[in-house]
Amino acid sequence: MRVTGSQLVAEVLLEHGVDTIFGYPGGTILNLYDTLYEYKDRIRHILSAHEQGAAHAADGYYRATGKTGVVFATSGPGATNLVTGIATAFMDSIPMIAITCNVPDPLIGRDAFQEVSITNITLPITKHTYFVNHIENLADAIRNAFRIANSGRKGPVLIDITKDVTADTINYKPGKPLPLDPKPAFSAESIRKVASMINAAEKPVIYCGGGVPSSGAAPELLELMEKADIPATYTLMAAGIIGYDNPRTLGMLGMHGSIAANKAIDRSDLIIAIGARFSDRVALNPNKWGKRAQKVQIDIDTSEINKNVLVDFGVTADAKEFLQALLPHIKEKNHTDWVAQATSWKNTTGDIKEGDAMIHPSEIIGAICDNTDKETIYVTDVGQHQMWTAQYLRHDKTNKFLTSGGLGTMGYGYGAAIGAQIGCPDCRVIHITGDGSFHMNLNEACTAVSQNLPIITVIMNNRVLGMVYQWQTTFYGKRYSATSPERKTDFPKLIEAFGGKGFSADTPQEFEEAFKQALKEDGPVWIDCHISPDERVLPMIPGGGTLEDMIIG
């Protein structure tokens, strides 16, 4: 079949089961959009307000559904607007296919209108980039992009196609998705070694990260915890894989992790790191972190082994495959005293309520949990509200907590929530944001309205850039430089202007009422919650610090 480059893109995307694309049109990508017109019964295009929102939507779509998100943008500013979204996905190992069109090949390198070398710009934030200026390379590039994005440690791939290629024609030979690269092989010896370390440990603790949800290893992880009676802690990227009511969960670890998690790491004699990378927000002081413990690291990416913290034994493996092979070698065991001790540290702080507002973050999250079911997807932005959500949310399912972990992208939330809601029309999507973050990308409200998405946005409005403000309180002698923006934004009025519904809440009762009302709406709702700027995220271990430096109250 003779097709244009644009039709070829559509056909190859269909080969990969793509039925939804997020994006924004422009001059160089006009041919592709013209083709989308023709394919609109098979490929749904979601037009965002800004390309960054579209990229975050493609990211949120994957996190919620497990289907690779695809985003389109035009050359120049369209392409550069994707950058933050691509970098966010890269840092959190989220597969994504970004397709941009560039100026026609004869104009490349001449600073043509809206020409930018997006393949070079995105080199450090993608797994790979393709610059396609010959139609013969187009189908291969797209098929390989899907393979690369989803093989090994996942991540985004960008394909930049010159405009002439989108108009050129070629014979289309239908193909299939390429097989993924083989997962790293591991030896029987490595299984025996890890098993013997676990079987011999007296105070073992599991520390798991984004690699666990990414490989779908949550069931194996839970089995290991139960069989060998091991308490476990998780990073922000793995929140949700261990139910909040699991008797062996210690909660999140790291800078704003629980006392239990950080203390257990410190007192443990064996730390089993699964799909986790000992980041500077977890192993704050890499030389002293878990100093009493032997360390085992299982990661699909060899370069992560020994990168940040030197381990006693490292295995390059897919978490699920390795745990499946490991489990039969694990002896059933009871660490009754150790588990009791570790979990007893859990509630040492209780819910923290500071400042003189009548509603507190823990109450907001509590009310949200009381009124939502297990299928609900929670999306955050970045700041204090993100940490409070991670801490107080009653996590109980994988892939239900969407947050920008590695890059910490303010403005991630609304786009990601839109992607999640598009991908999971039957789930509730709750977007929990801060006043600062929301001002970055609240323009996507128009997308939520056009698409009729019943996303509930809960604004933890402390009228400050809270997380930075908290650092200034603690480390800069309350010199509040540029963190109290004095905005006068009337959020309920603003969402009404966009065509949605708005509420505000000063008390837990008002919030609960508003939230219940919001659940009945079928378009976007914002609830503006007036919390105190003096609430802090606690506990907190300052950067580079150790358990001894933990600030508790």
Place this chain on the structure above:
Amino acid sequence: MDNTTMRKEVISILVDNQSNVLTRVSSLFGRRGFNIDSLTVSATNDPNLSRITIVFQGTEQSLHQILTQTAKLEVVKQISPLDKRNSIYRELLLIKLRADKTERSAIHEIVEIFRGKIDDLSRTSMIVELTGTSEKIDGFMDIISCYDILEVCRTGITGISRVDEPLITDTKKE
């Protein structure tokens, strides 16, 4: 894993021969803060592949990082440090010296001892070419430095393994 002792390694990388491949590799070194002494790119017997040879100094931990991070690049087909005892390394030196007729023959003598070659001669200067291991070139540079050096060009190392079966393992299939 040793995180303190510094070592020197020659790393051989087979990459797809396509535009931008050097940018991909060198930009990775830059952003990961890998310090390299030299980098050469050369053709291979396969027109689809090029060889990059880099000389790297660092700890065992940083060597592991440079190998594994580079291996992740899609364009990298094989990567491995060359085994010192089983590989041959060469470097090319071109050096321009100030030399009038009183100095010429003395320099010529040194060049002969190192089995170098005089490529060009003018009334006031000469250009010498020398191939060899880096140590040999260092030795030559040491002796010749008592003359007036005008310009120096060293290519950096390129290396090949003596073993029939390449020592290099395909990192992607590991």
